[in-house]
Amino acid sequence: MARSISKRKKPSKDDFQLKERFKTESEVFDRQTLIVLSKIIKKGILQSVDYPISTGKEANVFRATTNDGTFVAVKIYKRETSPFARKDEYLYADPRFEKIKHNDREIVRAFARKEFKNLELCQKGGVHAPKPYYLIDNVLIMEFLGEGELPYPTLNVIKSENPEKDLELILGDVKKMYKVGLVHADLSEYNIIMKEAPYLIDFGQGVITRHPSANHFLERDVITILKYFGKKGVRKDLAKVLEWIKQS
Numbered sequence: 001m002a003r004s005i006s007k008r009k010k011p012s013k014d015d016f017q018l019k020e021r022f023k024t025e026s027e028v029f030d031r032q033t034l035i036v037l038s039k040i041i042k043k044g045i046l047q048s049v050d051y052p053i054s055t056g057k058e059a060n061v062f063r064a065t066t067n068d069g070t071f072v073a074v075k076i077y078k079r080e081t082s083p084f085a086r087k088d089e090y091l092y093a094d095p096r097f098e099k100i101k102h103n104d105r106e107i108v109r110a111f112a113r114k115e116f117k118n119l120e121l122c123q124k125g126g127v128h129a130p131k132p133y134y135l136i137d138n139v140l141i142m143e144f145l146g147e148g149e150l151p152y153p154t155l156n157v158i159k160s161e162n163p164e165k166d167l168e169l170i171l172g173d174v175k176k177m178y179k180v181g182l183v184h185a186d187l188s189e190y191n192i193i194m195k196e197a198p199y200l201i202d203f204g205q206g207v208i209t210r211h212p213s214a215n216h217f218l219e220r221d222v223i224t225i226l227k228y229f230g231k232k233g234v235r236k237d238l239a240k241v242l243e244w245i246k247q248s
Protein backbone atom coordinates (compact mmCIF):
# COMPACT_ATOMS: atom_id res chain seq x y z
CA MET A 1 0.00 0.00 0.00
CA ALA A 2 2.66 2.47 1.09
CA ARG A 3 4.60 1.51 -2.01
CA SER A 4 1.78 2.35 -4.35
CA ILE A 5 1.28 5.68 -2.64
CA SER A 6 4.95 6.58 -2.79
CA LYS A 7 5.02 5.46 -6.45
CA ARG A 8 2.17 7.75 -7.42
CA LYS A 9 3.48 10.60 -9.51
CA LYS A 10 2.66 14.16 -8.65
CA PRO A 11 0.12 15.24 -11.32
CA SER A 12 1.86 17.22 -14.03
CA LYS A 13 0.50 20.18 -15.99
CA ASP A 14 -0.15 17.81 -18.91
CA ASP A 15 -2.20 15.50 -16.71
CA PHE A 16 -4.23 18.45 -15.60
CA GLN A 17 -4.87 19.55 -19.20
CA LEU A 18 -5.85 16.02 -20.18
CA LYS A 19 -8.23 15.84 -17.28
CA GLU A 20 -9.78 19.17 -18.26
CA ARG A 21 -10.13 18.00 -21.87
CA PHE A 22 -11.76 14.80 -20.78
CA LYS A 23 -14.09 16.79 -18.60
CA THR A 24 -15.35 18.87 -21.54
CA GLU A 25 -15.58 15.83 -23.76
CA SER A 26 -17.53 13.91 -21.21
CA GLU A 27 -19.91 16.84 -20.89
CA VAL A 28 -20.62 16.64 -24.62
CA PHE A 29 -20.39 12.87 -25.06
CA ASP A 30 -21.45 10.46 -22.37
CA ARG A 31 -19.48 7.18 -22.17
CA GLN A 32 -21.99 5.20 -24.20
CA THR A 33 -21.98 7.83 -26.96
CA LEU A 34 -18.16 7.82 -27.07
CA ILE A 35 -18.32 4.06 -27.59
CA VAL A 36 -20.85 4.47 -30.41
CA LEU A 37 -18.74 7.19 -32.06
CA SER A 38 -15.57 5.12 -31.90
CA LYS A 39 -17.49 2.19 -33.44
CA ILE A 40 -18.64 4.46 -36.28
CA ILE A 41 -15.07 5.60 -36.89
CA LYS A 42 -13.74 2.00 -36.70
CA LYS A 43 -16.39 0.83 -39.19
CA GLY A 44 -14.92 3.32 -41.61
CA ILE A 45 -18.06 5.43 -41.92
CA LEU A 46 -16.58 8.60 -40.48
CA GLN A 47 -13.04 9.86 -40.63
CA SER A 48 -13.52 12.59 -38.05
CA VAL A 49 -16.04 14.50 -35.97
CA ASP A 50 -14.97 18.06 -36.74
CA TYR A 51 -16.76 20.69 -34.70
CA PRO A 52 -20.06 21.32 -32.94
CA ILE A 53 -22.65 23.18 -35.01
CA SER A 54 -25.21 23.31 -32.25
CA THR A 55 -25.55 22.22 -28.66
CA GLY A 56 -29.14 21.79 -27.63
CA LYS A 57 -31.14 20.49 -24.72
CA GLU A 58 -31.94 17.17 -26.31
CA ALA A 59 -29.31 16.78 -29.00
CA ASN A 60 -25.97 18.10 -30.21
CA VAL A 61 -25.20 18.51 -33.91
CA PHE A 62 -21.67 18.20 -35.28
CA ARG A 63 -20.03 18.68 -38.63
CA ALA A 64 -18.15 15.51 -39.47
CA THR A 65 -16.21 14.09 -42.43
CA THR A 66 -16.77 10.66 -43.99
CA ASN A 67 -13.94 8.42 -45.15
CA ASP A 68 -14.25 9.72 -48.71
CA GLY A 69 -13.98 13.33 -47.53
CA THR A 70 -17.67 14.28 -47.72
CA PHE A 71 -18.97 16.62 -45.04
CA VAL A 72 -21.97 15.33 -43.11
CA ALA A 73 -24.05 16.48 -40.16
CA VAL A 74 -24.11 14.19 -37.13
CA LYS A 75 -26.94 14.61 -34.67
CA ILE A 76 -26.36 12.94 -31.34
CA TYR A 77 -29.39 12.58 -29.14
CA LYS A 78 -28.48 13.05 -25.49
CA ARG A 79 -29.10 10.14 -23.20
CA GLU A 80 -28.94 12.07 -20.00
CA THR A 81 -31.70 14.57 -20.51
CA SER A 82 -35.09 13.49 -19.41
CA PRO A 83 -37.42 16.02 -21.08
CA PHE A 84 -38.04 13.12 -23.47
CA ALA A 85 -39.97 11.40 -20.77
CA ARG A 86 -42.50 14.19 -21.00
CA LYS A 87 -42.52 14.04 -24.76
CA ASP A 88 -44.04 10.59 -24.85
CA GLU A 89 -47.06 12.06 -26.65
CA TYR A 90 -45.03 12.14 -29.87
CA LEU A 91 -44.17 8.44 -29.66
CA TYR A 92 -47.41 7.25 -28.17
CA ALA A 93 -49.98 6.03 -30.68
CA ASP A 94 -47.40 5.77 -33.45
CA PRO A 95 -47.56 2.12 -34.54
CA ARG A 96 -43.92 2.35 -35.61
CA PHE A 97 -42.85 2.84 -31.99
CA GLU A 98 -45.40 0.96 -29.94
CA LYS A 99 -42.95 -1.60 -28.63
CA ILE A 100 -40.34 0.70 -27.14
CA LYS A 101 -39.66 0.42 -23.46
CA HIS A 102 -40.44 3.59 -21.64
CA ASN A 103 -37.12 4.34 -20.01
CA ASP A 104 -35.06 7.35 -21.02
CA ARG A 105 -32.42 5.40 -22.89
CA GLU A 106 -34.94 3.62 -25.05
CA ILE A 107 -36.88 6.82 -25.61
CA VAL A 108 -33.77 8.69 -26.75
CA ARG A 109 -32.97 5.90 -29.22
CA ALA A 110 -36.56 5.92 -30.43
CA PHE A 111 -36.39 9.67 -31.12
CA ALA A 112 -33.22 9.22 -33.21
CA ARG A 113 -34.88 6.36 -35.10
CA LYS A 114 -38.03 8.40 -35.51
CA GLU A 115 -36.11 11.34 -36.98
CA PHE A 116 -34.27 8.97 -39.34
CA LYS A 117 -37.50 7.35 -40.53
CA ASN A 118 -39.21 10.71 -40.91
CA LEU A 119 -36.29 11.98 -43.02
CA GLU A 120 -36.63 8.86 -45.18
CA LEU A 121 -40.32 9.66 -45.67
CA CYS A 122 -39.36 13.24 -46.63
CA GLN A 123 -37.05 11.90 -49.32
CA LYS A 124 -39.85 9.71 -50.62
CA GLY A 125 -42.17 12.73 -50.76
CA GLY A 126 -39.66 15.09 -52.38
CA VAL A 127 -39.61 17.39 -49.34
CA HIS A 128 -36.65 19.76 -48.96
CA ALA A 129 -34.95 18.10 -45.98
CA PRO A 130 -31.48 16.63 -45.34
CA LYS A 131 -30.91 13.15 -46.77
CA PRO A 132 -30.56 10.55 -44.01
CA TYR A 133 -27.42 8.40 -44.37
CA TYR A 134 -26.91 6.26 -41.26
CA LEU A 135 -28.53 5.61 -37.92
CA ILE A 136 -26.46 3.96 -35.23
CA ASP A 137 -28.07 3.84 -31.81
CA ASN A 138 -28.62 7.46 -30.71
CA VAL A 139 -26.47 8.88 -33.54
CA LEU A 140 -27.99 10.09 -36.80
CA ILE A 141 -25.78 10.89 -39.80
CA MET A 142 -27.31 13.04 -42.52
CA GLU A 143 -26.58 15.38 -45.38
CA PHE A 144 -24.70 18.49 -44.29
CA LEU A 145 -26.57 21.61 -45.35
CA GLY A 146 -23.72 24.03 -45.69
CA GLU A 147 -21.09 25.43 -47.92
CA GLY A 148 -17.44 24.61 -47.33
CA GLU A 149 -16.86 24.78 -43.62
CA LEU A 150 -20.02 26.62 -42.66
CA PRO A 151 -23.58 25.38 -42.17
CA TYR A 152 -26.26 27.46 -43.86
CA PRO A 153 -28.15 29.69 -41.40
CA THR A 154 -31.64 29.03 -40.11
CA LEU A 155 -34.56 31.28 -41.12
CA ASN A 156 -34.70 33.08 -37.75
CA VAL A 157 -31.09 34.19 -38.26
CA ILE A 158 -30.91 35.11 -41.93
CA LYS A 159 -34.49 36.27 -42.60
CA SER A 160 -36.15 35.69 -45.94
CA GLU A 161 -35.18 37.65 -49.06
CA ASN A 162 -38.36 36.64 -50.83
CA PRO A 163 -40.94 35.89 -48.13
CA GLU A 164 -43.78 35.19 -50.57
CA LYS A 165 -41.77 32.57 -52.44
CA ASP A 166 -40.30 31.05 -49.27
CA LEU A 167 -43.72 30.73 -47.62
CA GLU A 168 -45.04 29.02 -50.75
CA LEU A 169 -42.13 26.57 -50.73
CA ILE A 170 -42.48 25.80 -47.01
CA LEU A 171 -46.24 25.22 -47.24
CA GLY A 172 -45.62 23.15 -50.37
CA ASP A 173 -43.31 20.95 -48.32
CA VAL A 174 -45.87 20.68 -45.51
CA LYS A 175 -48.38 19.48 -48.12
CA LYS A 176 -45.89 16.99 -49.61
CA MET A 177 -45.21 15.68 -46.09
CA TYR A 178 -48.91 15.28 -45.45
CA LYS A 179 -49.23 13.35 -48.68
CA VAL A 180 -46.66 10.78 -47.50
CA GLY A 181 -48.42 10.64 -44.13
CA LEU A 182 -46.23 12.90 -42.01
CA VAL A 183 -46.69 15.99 -39.82
CA HIS A 184 -43.56 17.82 -38.62
CA ALA A 185 -45.02 18.87 -35.24
CA ASP A 186 -42.17 21.27 -34.34
CA LEU A 187 -42.10 23.53 -37.37
CA SER A 188 -40.85 27.07 -36.88
CA GLU A 189 -38.30 29.53 -38.29
CA TYR A 190 -35.75 27.84 -35.99
CA ASN A 191 -36.12 24.50 -37.78
CA ILE A 192 -35.77 25.80 -41.32
CA ILE A 193 -32.35 26.08 -42.95
CA MET A 194 -32.04 28.57 -45.80
CA LYS A 195 -30.24 26.97 -48.74
CA GLU A 196 -31.27 27.92 -52.32
CA ALA A 197 -34.70 26.91 -50.99
CA PRO A 198 -35.88 26.55 -47.39
CA TYR A 199 -35.00 23.10 -45.96
CA LEU A 200 -36.96 21.64 -43.09
CA ILE A 201 -34.95 20.03 -40.27
CA ASP A 202 -35.42 18.56 -36.78
CA PHE A 203 -37.91 15.76 -37.44
CA GLY A 204 -37.59 13.94 -34.12
CA GLN A 205 -41.09 14.95 -33.09
CA GLY A 206 -42.70 14.32 -36.47
CA VAL A 207 -45.80 12.11 -36.27
CA ILE A 208 -47.68 10.11 -38.84
CA THR A 209 -51.02 11.52 -39.97
CA ARG A 210 -52.87 8.66 -38.24
CA HIS A 211 -51.62 9.90 -34.86
CA PRO A 212 -54.60 11.15 -32.82
CA SER A 213 -52.98 14.59 -32.35
CA ALA A 214 -51.72 14.89 -35.96
CA ASN A 215 -54.34 17.47 -36.90
CA HIS A 216 -53.62 19.55 -33.84
CA PHE A 217 -49.86 19.44 -34.56
CA LEU A 218 -50.43 20.32 -38.23
CA GLU A 219 -52.54 23.31 -37.28
CA ARG A 220 -49.94 24.45 -34.76
CA ASP A 221 -47.15 24.15 -37.37
CA VAL A 222 -49.10 26.16 -39.92
CA ILE A 223 -50.09 28.83 -37.37
CA THR A 224 -46.42 29.29 -36.39
CA ILE A 225 -45.31 29.64 -40.01
CA LEU A 226 -48.17 31.98 -40.98
CA LYS A 227 -47.46 34.11 -37.93
CA TYR A 228 -43.78 34.40 -38.85
CA PHE A 229 -44.51 35.35 -42.47
CA GLY A 230 -47.42 37.56 -41.42
CA LYS A 231 -44.87 39.75 -39.65
CA LYS A 232 -42.96 39.94 -42.97
CA GLY A 233 -46.10 41.21 -44.66
CA VAL A 234 -47.30 37.98 -46.30
CA ARG A 235 -50.76 37.01 -45.05
CA LYS A 236 -52.71 33.83 -45.71
CA ASP A 237 -55.93 32.44 -44.35
CA LEU A 238 -55.30 29.56 -41.92
CA ALA A 239 -58.45 27.58 -42.76
CA LYS A 240 -57.82 27.82 -46.49
CA VAL A 241 -54.18 26.78 -46.14
CA LEU A 242 -55.14 23.77 -43.98
CA GLU A 243 -57.79 22.72 -46.48
CA TRP A 244 -55.30 23.04 -49.34
CA ILE A 245 -52.71 20.94 -47.47
CA LYS A 246 -55.20 18.16 -46.86
CA GLN A 247 -56.67 17.98 -50.33
CA SER A 248 -54.92 15.49 -52.59
Ligand SMILES: Nc1ncnc2c1ncn2[C@@H]1O[C@H](COP(=O)(O)OP(=O)(O)O)[C@@H](O)[C@H]1O
Nearest residue numbers: 053054056059061073130143144145151201202
Ligand atom coordinates in the same frame (compact mmCIF):
# COMPACT_ATOMS: atom_id res chain seq x y z
N1 LIG B 1 -28.26 18.66 -41.75
C1 LIG B 1 -27.78 19.77 -41.19
N2 LIG B 1 -26.83 20.50 -41.84
C2 LIG B 1 -26.34 21.65 -41.29
N3 LIG B 1 -26.72 22.12 -40.08
C3 LIG B 1 -27.65 21.41 -39.39
C4 LIG B 1 -28.23 20.22 -39.91
N4 LIG B 1 -29.12 19.74 -39.01
C5 LIG B 1 -29.10 20.61 -37.99
N5 LIG B 1 -28.22 21.62 -38.20
C6 LIG B 1 -27.94 22.76 -37.29
O1 LIG B 1 -28.05 22.31 -35.96
C7 LIG B 1 -29.07 23.04 -35.26
C8 LIG B 1 -29.84 22.11 -34.35
O2 LIG B 1 -30.44 21.07 -35.09
P1 LIG B 1 -31.90 20.55 -34.77
O3 LIG B 1 -32.12 19.33 -35.61
O4 LIG B 1 -32.87 21.67 -34.94
O5 LIG B 1 -31.77 20.09 -33.25
P2 LIG B 1 -32.42 20.62 -31.89
O6 LIG B 1 -33.29 19.50 -31.48
O7 LIG B 1 -31.28 20.86 -30.99
O8 LIG B 1 -33.22 21.87 -32.19
C9 LIG B 1 -29.92 23.67 -36.35
O9 LIG B 1 -30.51 24.86 -35.93
C10 LIG B 1 -28.93 23.90 -37.47
O10 LIG B 1 -28.23 25.11 -37.27
Ligand SMILES: [Mg+2]
Nearest residue numbers: 190191201202
Ligand atom coordinates in the same frame (compact mmCIF):
# COMPACT_ATOMS: atom_id res chain seq x y z
MG1 LIG C 1 -34.33 22.52 -33.74
